[in-house]
Amino acid sequence: MASMNEVAKRAGVSIATVSRVLNNSDSVNEETRMKILKAIKELKYQPSRVAKRLRSKSGAGNLLGVLIPDIQNPFYVDVLRGIEDIAYQNNYVIIMCNFNQDEKKEAVYLDILESEAIDGLIAAPAHEDDPRIKKFLRSGLPVVCVDRGLKGVDVDVVWVNNEEGAYQAVSYMIEKGYKRIAHIGGLPTIPSSRLRLDGYRKALKDHGLEIDENLIVQGDSTYTSGIEFTGKLLNMANRPDALFTGNNLITLGALEAVNERKLDIPGDIAVLGFDDMNWSNALNPPLTAVRQPAYEIGKRAGELLIQRIKDPKRPCIQMTLNSELKVRSSC
Amino acid sequence: MASMNEVAKRAGVSIATVSRVLNNSDSVNEETRMKILKAIKELKYQPSRVAKRLRSKSGAGNLLGVLIPDIQNPFYVDVLRGIEDIAYQNNYVIIMCNFNQDEKKEAVYLDILESEAIDGLIAAPAHEDDPRIKKFLRSGLPVVCVDRGLKGVDVDVVWVNNEEGAYQAVSYMIEKGYKRIAHIGGLPTIPSSRLRLDGYRKALKDHGLEIDENLIVQGDSTYTSGIEFTGKLLNMANRPDALFTGNNLITLGALEAVNERKLDIPGDIAVLGFDDMNWSNALNPPLTAVRQPAYEIGKRAGELLIQRIKDPKRPCIQMTLNSELKVRSSC
DNA sequence: ACGGCAAATGTAAACGATTTCATTCAGATA
């Protein structure tokens, strides 16, 4: 790859001048500009983003970090797509860090990102006290949180109103006439899990239904936990007539467990999932779900991050997007 | 962030010596080594990967590029996970480039990756003549292809035997007694689409079934194309009794179209998909599918890439993993 | 005719590492 030096030599100018036309930062004679552009074209010169990043340590590196807990969860994939679209439009590129809900791995990735001199970070913290992300934040690096907030610090966040979404969903279930609505929640350490559970509880209470603690279980947000807990619920003597699942993967696990027992949805048990998927209509019956605008969450987060890189002083924004109950046939 | 210079100063040595203990490349007195390690700890020093990358241009940068056509396709997500695991184990980090089957975007990303001085690239080329990836290859950068090969050049590839997988699947369908087996294929420019179609044709032929060209359609590998073409097939006067879909997304689209018409699987139409998903059992009925070991493809590709970075001269390997027919209930 | 100003360009110091080529010094060898 040609370097700036070679361009300068070929154009018969100094590298400073080349840099100037590249960043059109300063006035340069039209004629020399042409000469330089010509040399650039002829040599197929491409600036080294690495050198640039090393030299100017302030948001000029065009590199973003994305730290997410589980890339196999379709929700985060969609978020990632949103981020990527914005990044691409702005000539940024993304280092993908999938920490798999493993705090050690999260820490390692954050260290690496720092050492990579990223310009900004989009993260879904492991939990809301996450000291590592907080440290990052304190170091002055632009950070935007998605899906999960951070307690006690001022930071941009993009998420949905989890409690409200769950509340609406469960209210809908109650109105449909379901009486024994079970809930399989995700990891209690994840804020959204708790909020969704809160929404569930509040809906039951507001509608005068008794809360049966036996119908509430919390697992680790995985597919397997969905299978397992649904199995247990279905084996109960007095089994629930409806199931509200706490996320994508749990929902899918639940469906597997129900299928396995050849039970009918919604006849034997209705299912409503938090998190929609692009292919919810491919399920049989099509899944009724609380749709988070995942792609848009990513997009907004990307926009906020780039804004903050340009203007580190702007006040923090907590952006709450609306979830939407997609009524299909499973409930 | 502390720099090597500060460490050197605090330890009372030169940066050269610090570098030496960091890479334990040369002999250094045990006592000074201790002093330096102490200084490193005290300053929480972390080497800058950027500076390192700039200086030593040969695989020491610990940065990989991953170029995939569609990150919303669960297959590639699993591949990515495999790559990530290996990368993480080896202290590499990944720049994720999702080119969305858009060749312009692919080109832009490749330029950026070059400018980022990555140590190696894992790519699923847009098509088998892809000139951009070939150029990359010629430039001497370690490249491993996944899922899709590259014609006329020597390159590491990890994939499955698509033709054989399709052949087995369709043979199975025929043995099950299906007579009018339709096929919705992916983009014909993608090699795997063609190979799967070949396998389909060969199976019909070998079993003495007549090939009805009306039952063969090729779309653009998307979910939408799955819905659309399945719709058309189902509307035929003499509709097929079974459907072999060419990839993940097409399968899901097909299921949506079938569901929409309240047809029974496999009673009205059997479905067998190329590409399995982690949650195929959550589908109703559970999907019979050709399983590609996606995670392992990613893992192997990662391993091959790192090997090649260490030894650029080693002969190229074409690694063909076995696909597996997962018989469930949809066919 | 001269100081001053602005446009156009160049010089050289960073950024934070790696690496080549000295240099120092002790102990071994002849």
Add this chain to the structure above:
DNA sequence: TATCTGAATGAAATCGTTTACATTTGCCGT
């Protein structure tokens, strides 16, 4: 004692940029 050897270290160049700080030149006003 003079020389050699090798271990331990340092000085300085280098990677490819940006940028602060000159320098040159022509033009203007007085």
